[in-house]
Structures are given as C-alpha cells and as structure tokens.
Amino acid sequence: MTEALRLDGIRAGRLGAEDLARNFDDLHAPLTGHEALIAADRCYFCHDAPCVTACPTDIDIPMFIRQIATGMEDAAAKTIFDQNILGGMCARVCPTETLCEEVCVREVAEGKPVEIGRLQRFATDAMMAEGEHPYTRAAETGKSVAVVGAGPAGLACAHRLAMHGHSVTLYDARPKAGGLNEYGIAAYKTVDGYAQAEVDWLMQIGGISLKTGRTLGDSLTLAALRDDYDAVFLGIGLGGVGALGLEGEGMTGAENAVDFIATLRQTADLTQLPVGRHVVVIGGGMTAVDAAVQSKLLGAETVTIAYRRDQDRMPASRYEQDLAATHGVRLMFGVVPAALRGEGQLREVELSYVDGDMKPTGETVTLRADQLFRAIGQKLEAVEGLSLDSGKIAVDTEGKTSLDGVWAGGDCAAGGEDLTVTAVAEGRDAAEAIHRALST
Numbered sequence: 001m002t003e004a005l006r007l008d009g010i011r012a013g014r015l016g017a018e019d020l021a022r023n024f025d026d027l028h029a030p031l032t033g034h035e036a037l038i039a040a041d042r043c044y045f046c047h048d049a050p051c052v053t054a055c056p057t058d059i060d061i062p063m064f065i066r067q068i069a070t071g072m073e074d075a076a077a078k079t080i081f082d083q084n085i086l087g088g089m090c091a092r093v094c095p096t097e098t099l100c101e102e103v104c105v106r107e108v109a110e111g112k113p114v115e116i117g118r119l120q121r122f123a124t125d126a127m128m129a130e131g132e133h134p135y136t137r138a139a140e141t142g143k144s145v146a147v148v149g150a151g152p153a154g155l156a157c158a159h160r161l162a163m164h165g166h167s168v169t170l171y172d173a174r175p176k177a178g179g180l181n182e183y184g185i186a187a188y189k190t191v192d193g194y195a196q197a198e199v200d201w202l203m204q205i206g207g208i209s210l211k212t213g214r215t216l217g218d219s220l221t222l223a224a225l226r227d228d229y230d231a232v233f234l235g236i237g238l239g240g241v242g243a244l245g246l247e248g249e250g251m252t253g254a255e256n257a258v259d260f261i262a263t264l265r266q267t268a269d270l271t272q273l274p275v276g277r278h279v280v281v282i283g284g285g286m287t288a289v290d291a292a293v294q295s296k297l298l299g300a301e302t303v304t305i306a307y308r309r310d311q312d313r314m315p316a317s318r319y320e321q322d323l324a325a326t327h328g329v330r331l332m333f334g335v336v337p338a339a340l341r342g343e344g345q346l347r348e349v350e351l352s353y354v355d356g357d358m359k360p361t362g363e364t365v366t367l368r369a370d371q372l373f374r375a376i377g378q379k380l381e382a383v384e385g386l387s388l389d390s391g392k393i394a395v396d397t398e399g400k401t402s403l404d405g406v407w408a409g410g411d412c413a414a415g416g417e418d419l420t421v422t423a424v425a426e427g428r429d430a431a432e433a434i435h436r437a438l439s440t
C-alpha cells in the first residue's frame with residue numbers, strides 16, 4: 001500500500017505495481033485443455049440450438065463445441081472465424097449472460113449454462129497461438145473499397161472484402177487500429193496486448209492497407225472517397241459524448257469516462273495513472289461500470305455509480321452490476337446530478353432523487369468527489385450528406401446508406417445493440433452486400 005492511497009485529490013500511485021498487476025489481471029483465466037473437455041461435455045448439441053439464434057454472428061456453437069470435445073481445436077476455431085473473424089475478442093468481451101448463455105438449455109433447466117464464451121476463447125486462442133491465418137484471398141478483382149474506421153465493424157468488413165479479392169484501404173483517425181477493442185474495452189477483459197495481436201493476425205489475409213491518423217471530415221472527405229473507390233464502408237463508431245448541462249463541468253476532475261478509459265488502456269505503467277480518492281460515475285451502461293471498476297482497481301477509496309432510473313432499467317447487465325458491486329462500487333438508482341462544487345478542482349457532487357417520471361422528489365444527497373466521470377452515452381459526430389435515423393446513420397437491411405456506393409455498420413449505424421459482436425456482424429454483412437454489388 002502506498003502513501004498516496006489516503007490523500008485527497010487526483011493522484012497517481014495510489015497502489016503499487018504488484019497490486020495493480022494483480023488487479024488488472026485477466027478477469028477469467030483461460031480454460032486448460034482438461035477443463036475445456038469437461039465444459040464441452042456439458043453441451044447437449046441441441047438441434048435448432050437457441051444459443052446460435054442468440055448469437056448476432058450466428059456461430060454454429062454446438063458444432064464448435066463438438067469439435068473441441070473430439071480434440072479438433074483448429075476445426076473449432078475455423079467454425080467460429082468463418083462467422084466472426086474477431087471471435088477471439090468476442091469470446092472475451094461478449095455479454096454472454098444476455099446472449100448465447102442466457103438461452104442455453106442448461107441455463108434454463110439448471111441455472112448453469114455451458115461456458116460458451118470460455119470455450120470459444122479456448123479454440124480461438126489455440127489457433128492464434130500457432131500464428132497462422134486460416135484464410136487465403138480470392139484472385140484480385142481489380143475493385144477497391146475504402147473502409148473508414150478500424151474498429152470491430154471496419155475490421156470485419158475489411159477482412160471479408162479482402163477475402164473476396166477486393167483491394168481495401170482501411171482508414172482510422174487514431175494512431176492504432178482496433179477501435180474500442182484497443183481504446184475502450186475494460187483492461188482486465190483483454191490483457192497482454194490482445195487487441196493489437198488480433199489486428200496483426202487478421203491483417204495476415206493481405207490486400208488491406210492500413211492508414212492511421214486519417215480523419216473523415218478532416219483529411220478525408222466522403223465525396224473524394226466516393227470518387228476514388230468503387231465503394232465506401234463507414235464504421236466510425238460514436239465519437240461524441242453528451243454533457244450534463246451543469247455549471248462547473250469544466251472543473252478539473254470532471255471528465256468523460258471514455259477518455260479516462262482510453263488513457264488507461266494506453267498507459268503502460270499504471271502506477272503513473274492518476275485517479276481520485278473519491279470517484280462518482282454518472283450513467284448506467286457498460287462504460288459506467290468499466291470506469292467505476294477500473295477506478296477502484298487503481299486505488300480509489302470510494303466509487304459510486306449514480307444512475308437515473310431503477311435497477312431493472314440499468315443498461316449494464318445484472319452480471320456487470322454484480323461485478324461492480326463485488327469490486328466495492330456503490331450503485332445508486334433514481335438519482336441525477338444536480339450540482340458540481342469546488343474551486344477549480346471538483347470537491348463535491350450533489351445528486352437529486354427522481355421518481356419514475358424523472359421528476360425531482362425534493363430529496364438530495366451530497367457526495368465527496370475528486371473525480372466525476374460522465375458515462376451518459378455517446379453520439380454520432382456528424383457525417384455530411386447522409387440521412388440519419390434516431391441520431392445514427394440510416395441504413396437498409398444490408399447496411400446501405402442513403403448515398404449510392406456507401407455502406408455503414410457498427411455503432412454509427414441505426415439498429416442493433418452497441419456491442420462488439422453486433423459491429424462484427426454488421427461489418428461482415430455489409431462486406432457481403434458490397435461484394436454482391438461489385439460483382440454485378
């Protein structure tokens with residue numbers, strides 16, 4: 001324990017290197033070969049398996065589990081990658097408790113699902129450890145596609161297009177590819193530089209030229225991309241963050257949760273990353289939980305998530321809520337921020353209780369806070385010339401936008417949940433639609 005642990009303010013080094021290494025270790029240890037066989041043995045290999053229907057990428061789950069059970073790990077990995085080229089990351093980050101594992105017949109009957117996520121990780125890790133890429137490109141088609149955004153949607157789209165023989169230029173505003181896999185997902189879900197290792201492995205398909213530090217709306221325009229390429233795919237995610245609309249939001253200590261998490265993910269030595277002694281997180285989704293849990297793991301003494309509705313309406317799953325609670329994060333429901341206090345540096349947050357109609361009840365509570373994280377949802381940064389639907393890019397069932405030759409998918413596109421696996425599915429499906437359009 002270091003001296004900084006009990007000091008007010010936003011300070012680095014609240015915990016020592018050993019504690020931090022332990023705290024940010026893998027959330028779920030990988031299965032050993034023996035454990036994987038036991039886990040696979042629990043699967044009933046259901047006909048019309050509900051777990052497959054619940055998977056946004058339609059992975060043939062009973063098939064890959066049977067392949068693991070019969071010692072064919074590479075075949076299992078191939079079954080997964082055929083549908084989801086980021087199957088390794090999804091195995092780590094998918095909220096399986098609300099997708100495949102929620103509907104697994106063994107969950108329904110016994111309250112204990114087959115561990116589909118951990119089995120998926122077992123198979124994909126085994127193949128990736130061999131370093132080889134299982135796909136080869138079709139013959140060059142002579143067609144070129146610009147993919148903007150190298151997050152899960154853009155990567156899945158680029159890979160599928162390259163496989164079909166198209167030549168892909170993958171642009172991203174950030175210095176590294178990976179999107180929120182690299183800059184957003186909680187550190188303990190993707191340890192040991194997995195996001196970059198996965199990008200490198202995926203790029204082995206060939207035919208994809210990655211150009212980082214290129215921003216649509218700045219050094220790139222949609223009009224020029226439409227002129228220069230045969231098709232364009234947009235997978236630019238949601239870059240904007242909403243404000244609370246309170247006085248004092250510019251004070252030191254009041255920050256966007258996604259910026260804090262991005263900094264955390266890019267900090268090699270976590271003893272150098274400052275965190276408050278008392279932290280309040282405003283929001284109720286995965287970002288709120290991740291900011292809160294990681295603040296606690298960095299050594300914050302008190303961490304509170306303040307969510308405006310009741311627990312059942314919290315977007316973070318019950319599993320994520322429990323994860324926060326077991327890390328010592330306090331969850332408050334039916335509260336909204338009413339005032340931020342401090343002189344230059346945040347010191348207190350006043351929360352106001354609200355009823356089911358979001359009307360203040362008149363009751364308030366004041367919490368000490370050196371640091372406040374806004375995690376109240378992200379929004380699309382404007383893209384000129386495209387029709388929008390509920391604040392996102394409007395697309396048809398194939399991901400086609402209102403502009404000819406332009407497709408979109410992932411968080412920036414309307415429809416679907418904002419999840420890694422959904423972004424992969426939409427990127428892959430848009431690539432197939434682009435391929436069909438370029439082949440006619």
Ligand SMILES: Cc1cc2nc3c(=O)[nH]c(=O)nc-3n(C[C@H](O)[C@H](O)[C@H](O)COP(=O)(O)OP(=O)(O)OC[C@H]3O[C@@H](n4cnc5c(N)ncnc54)[C@H](O)[C@@H]3O)c2cc1C
Binds near residue numbers: 181258
């Ligand atoms: C903190 C946090 C934690 C999360 N945890 C989970 C989780 O545990 N499990 C889960 O399933 N989902 C999680 N999600 C959601 C998941 O990360 C997203 O749904 C997913 O990353 C969306 O993929 P995408 O490719 O659409 O967008 P992104 O991953 O956001 O990638 C978009 C890419 O586009 C680039 N870009 C943006 N604007 C431009 C521009 N103008 N020009 C060029 N490039 C641009 C960005 O730099 C980025 O690389 C989390 C999200 C957050 C914020």
Ligand code: SF4
Binds near residue numbers: 044045049051061116
């Ligand atoms: S629902 Fe469960 S038991 Fe049935 S195939 Fe899927 S993982 Fe196996």
